[in-house]
Amino acid sequence: MNPRPTSDRTSSHRTAADGQAGKVEGNHTVLVLDDDASILSSLERLLTAHGYSVRLHAEPDHFFRAGLPQVPACLLLDNQLGNGRTGVEVHAEMQRRGWDIPTVFVTAHWDVQTVVRAMRAGADDFLAKPFDPTALMAAVAQALQRARTNHRNGLQIAESRAKAASLTPREREIVRLIVSGLLNKEIADQLELAVVTVKVHRGRAMHKLGAGNPAELARLAALTGITC
Amino acid sequence: MKRKDQRAVMSPEAMRQLKNYAFDASITANSIANLDGVIIEANDAFLRIWGYANKHEVVGKPIPHFLDDVTEVAAIMTTLKSTGYWEGEYTAKRKDGSTFTANGLATVVRDENDQVIGYQSTVLDITEHKQAEQTLREWNQTLERRVAKRTHELQQSEDRFRQLADAAFEGIAISENGILIDGNPQLGQIHGYELGEMIGRPAGDFIAPESRKLVTAHMRDGTAKTYEFFGLRKDGSIFPVEARGRTETWLGKARRISALRDLSDIKQAAASIQAQQVKLEQAHRLALAGEISAGIVHQISQPLCSMGANVRAALVSLNAGKLKNLGTLEILTDIEADIERMRDTMTQLRTLAHPDQPTRTRIIFNDMVQDVLRLLEQDAGNRQIVLAVEFGDNLPPVLANAVQLNHAILNLVSNAFDACAGCPPERRTVKIMTRAVAGKSVELRVCDRGTGISPEAMAGLFTPFFTTKPDGLGIGLRFSRTIVAAHGGRIEGLNNDDGIGATFRIILPANPL
Numbered sequence: 042m043n044p045r046p047t048s049d050r051t052s053s054h055r056t057a058a059d060g061q062a063g064k065v066e067g068n069h070t071v072l073v074l075d076d077d078a079s080i081l082s083s084l085e086r087l088l089t090a091h092g093y094s095v096r097l098h099a100e101p102d103h104f105f106r107a108g109l110p111q112v113p114a115c116l117l118l119d120n121q122l123g124n125g126r127t128g129v130e131v132h133a134e135m136q137r138r139g140w141d142i143p144t145v146f147v148t149a150h151w152d153v154q155t156v157v158r159a160m161r162a163g164a165d166d167f168l169a170k171p172f173d174p175t176a177l178m179a180a181v182a183q184a185l186q187r188a189r190t191n192h193r194n195g196l197q198i199a200e201s202r203a204k205a206a207s208l209t210p211r212e213r214e215i216v217r218l219i220v221s222g223l224l225n226k227e228i229a230d231q232l233e234l235a236v237v238t239v240k241v242h243r244g245r246a247m248h249k250l251g252a253g254n255p256a257e258l259a260r261l262a263a264l265t266g267i268t269c
Numbered sequence: 270m271k272r273k274d275q276r277a278v279m280s281p282e283a284m285r286q287l288k289n290y291a292f293d294a295s296i297t298a299n300s301i302a303n304l305d306g307v308i309i310e311a312n313d314a315f316l317r318i319w320g321y322a323n324k325h326e327v328v329g330k331p332i333p334h335f336l337d338d339v340t341e342v343a344a345i346m347t348t349l350k351s352t353g354y355w356e357g358e359y360t361a362k363r364k365d366g367s368t369f370t371a372n373g374l375a376t377v378v379r380d381e382n383d384q385v386i387g388y389q390s391t392v393l394d395i396t397e398h399k400q401a402e403q404t405l406r407e408w409n410q411t412l413e414r415r416v417a418k419r420t421h422e423l424q425q426s427e428d429r430f431r432q433l434a435d436a437a438f439e440g441i442a443i444s445e446n447g448i449l450i451d452g453n454p455q456l457g458q459i460h461g462y463e464l465g466e467m468i469g470r471p472a473g474d475f476i477a478p479e480s481r482k483l484v485t486a487h488m489r490d491g492t493a494k495t496y497e498f499f500g501l502r503k504d505g506s507i508f509p510v511e512a513r514g515r516t517e518t519w520l521g522k523a524r525r526i527s528a529l530r531d532l533s534d535i536k537q538a539a540a541s542i543q544a545q546q547v548k549l550e551q552a553h554r555l556a557l558a559g560e561i562s563a564g565i566v567h568q569i570s571q572p573l574c575s576m577g578a579n580v581r582a583a584l585v586s587l588n589a590g591k592l593k594n595l596g597t598l599e600i601l602t603d604i605e606a607d608i609e610r611m612r613d614t615m616t617q618l619r620t621l622a623h624p625d626q627p628t629r630t631r632i633i634f635n636d637m638v639q640d641v642l643r644l645l646e647q648d649a650g651n652r653q654i655v656l657a658v659e660f661g662d663n664l665p666p667v668l669a670n671a672v673q674l675n676h677a678i679l680n681l682v683s684n685a686f687d688a689c690a691g692c693p694p695e696r697r698t699v700k701i702m703t704r705a706v707a708g709k710s711v712e713l714r715v716c717d718r719g720t721g722i723s724p725e726a727m728a729g730l731f732t733p734f735f736t737t738k739p740d741g742l743g744i745g746l747r748f749s750r751t752i753v754a755a756h757g758g759r760i761e762g763l764n765n766d767d768g769i770g771a772t773f774r775i776i777l778p779a780n781p782l
Contacts, residue, residue: 083578149570174581
């Protein structure tokens with residue numbers, strides 16, 4: 042009989058033995074948190090067969106200790122995690138820590154209340170066990186897609202923030218005033234600068250931020266918190 | 270010589286002497302008086318009764334001298350003179366003045382020409398007689414009084430009896446030779462009659478046809494214990510009766526006194542209770558089923574889910590040409606394990622939800638325990654658990670369903686193994702003992718030196734779906750208890766006295782036949 046995994050581990054050796062149907066592109070990881078060993082084992086096989094990289098956890102503690110994945114990730118989360126702990130609690134803890142991981146609840150025991158609570162808390166999807174494997178794979182694909190988008194957005198924001206940090210105080214000031222609707226002349230008057238100086242600062246700021254037009258500038262300014 | 274001749278021979282003188290003699294010797298007080306009413310002759314008895322010493326004191330005295338009330342004399346003389354005859358009583362006066370009651374007969378004396386020449390009287394002193402009469406009368410009165418009193422008492426007693434009978438909650442019937450001769454109003458009431466309508470009729474009229482034979486037999490045999498039959502009401506309906514009767518002899522005749530109780534209400538209540546119990550059992554079973562279905566959702570869904578995932582994984586991999594033999598073997602093995610999980614669950618749940626009577630055979634208990642242990646030998650070895658076995662002697666056979674009992678025993682031993690898991694080697698021992706208990710039961714003890722039963726676990730020990738095991742179903746002990754209870758036994762689980770591990774016992778009644 043196949044020894045059941047009793048601790049979390051990655052799927053690397055398994056994928057090597059079976060081969061994949063075709064590896065899923067891009068860095069990613071599908072996290073699975075379920076206290077049932079046979080569920081973990083079979084889900085690993087299923088996900089791996091579809092080319093996903095998998096990280097398995099039987100215990101919430103292990104899950105959190107392993108840390109937030111740095112690549113786009115989604116989570117398959119059981120609601121009954123043993124010893125009275127629930128998936129909903131784990132999800133709440135994730136949000137508390139700022140772990141924005143798209144989560145698909147997969148659980149045998151559910152009721153309307155639980156579903157509503159989970160969805161309100163921001164779950165991406167809710168599947169009852171035993172699930173149709175096709176539906177599960179679709180949910181995983183969707184969740185991972187969102188993860189990628191988030192990831193990309195996150196990267197973009199980080200990028201923009203870095204750019205905003207490179208602005209000088211004067212440049213920052215001028216961006217603020219532009220975004221508030223003042224004309225160059227008005228800004229020059231206010232700051233007691235020459236109009237041409239204003240124009241120079243403005244050009245540099247927009248270049249640093251990568252904004253092509255005032256609208257974009259406004260957006261980036263808001264995004265990076267310059268205008269606060 | 271002939272008597273006639275004798276008479277003819279007697280002389281007048283001799284005759285006179287004889288008469289005198291007779292007069293004198295008579296025990297009655299005889300006296301003769303002349304036409305003037307003066308005594309001219311009296312006999313000894315007369316003297317004696319009137320208290321005179323000799324004739325001289327008496328002869329020559331007038332009749333009134335000898336009576337207490339002289340007016341009585343006149344009445345007597347009048348009657349005597351007119352009818353020639355008097356009979357009656359008067360109060361006589363003695364010489365000493367004392368009186369007595371004289372009962373006398375007086376007649377006139379006639380001569381040969383039929384002329385009255387005097388009077389003669391015969392008297393009896395009936396004082397004693399009178400006294401006796403008085404005493405008798407008094408006694409009579411006393412007797413009458415006593416009788417009256419007794420009668421009154423009897424009447425009171427009867428009244429009391431009647432009151433009691435009438436007040437009795439039961440119907441009372443008294444019958445003689447199968448005919449109802451008396452009863453209380455309740456008797457009428459329970460049969461839907463006026464009591465009067467029932468008296469005089471055969472008791473069988475008030476007994477349902479199907480019960481008549483039974484009741485007749487009881488009445489005939491004089492059965493004294495309580496029994497039940499069906500009574501027949503006036504409207505033809507039948508009703509359940511509880512009867513107690515006694516046969517007694519009354520004035521030489523055999524009478525049957527019965528107390529009857531209408532059981533309709535009681536029977537109805539009993540039936541209603543029974544119905545409620547059935548409903549309660551049903552509800553209980555439904556509730557259990559409810560518990561079970563909640564459990565099913567979880568405990569069947571899991572293996573079903575992992576099976577689905579495994580099969581799909583296999584298909585996908587096969588399609589991609591990426592599944593190797595070892596991988597396939599692993600997947601199929603896992604699937605089979607899940608199927609077994611579900612099968613076990615179904616078996617247990619099915620029996621739990623609908624306990625019916627499977628076939629039972631006489632089991633040699635030690636053999637069965639031996640079989641179970643053989644099954645678990647390898648597992649014990651794998652888990653490095655030491656098994657110690659002690660089979661008791663002379664265990665009586667047990668009537669049980671082998672499969673179910675096997676399961677219960679397996680459950681206990683398996684639990685004991687689980688309790689040892691994770692304990693240091695010296696505590697990984699399980700001791701199994703069997704013994705006969707007072708020849709009436711068999712006992713199996715499974716003693717482990719493991720983790721023991723925590724207070725929470727103790728509370729939930731036999732509760733459905735309570736388990737302390739990570740992959741436990743939580744219905745093993747509950748199911749085992751159901752099995753054992755269905756066999757008339759019980760399961761107990763207690764922590765060991767020395768605080769290390771626990772002991773579970775199964776006790777089953779023997780069926781030696």
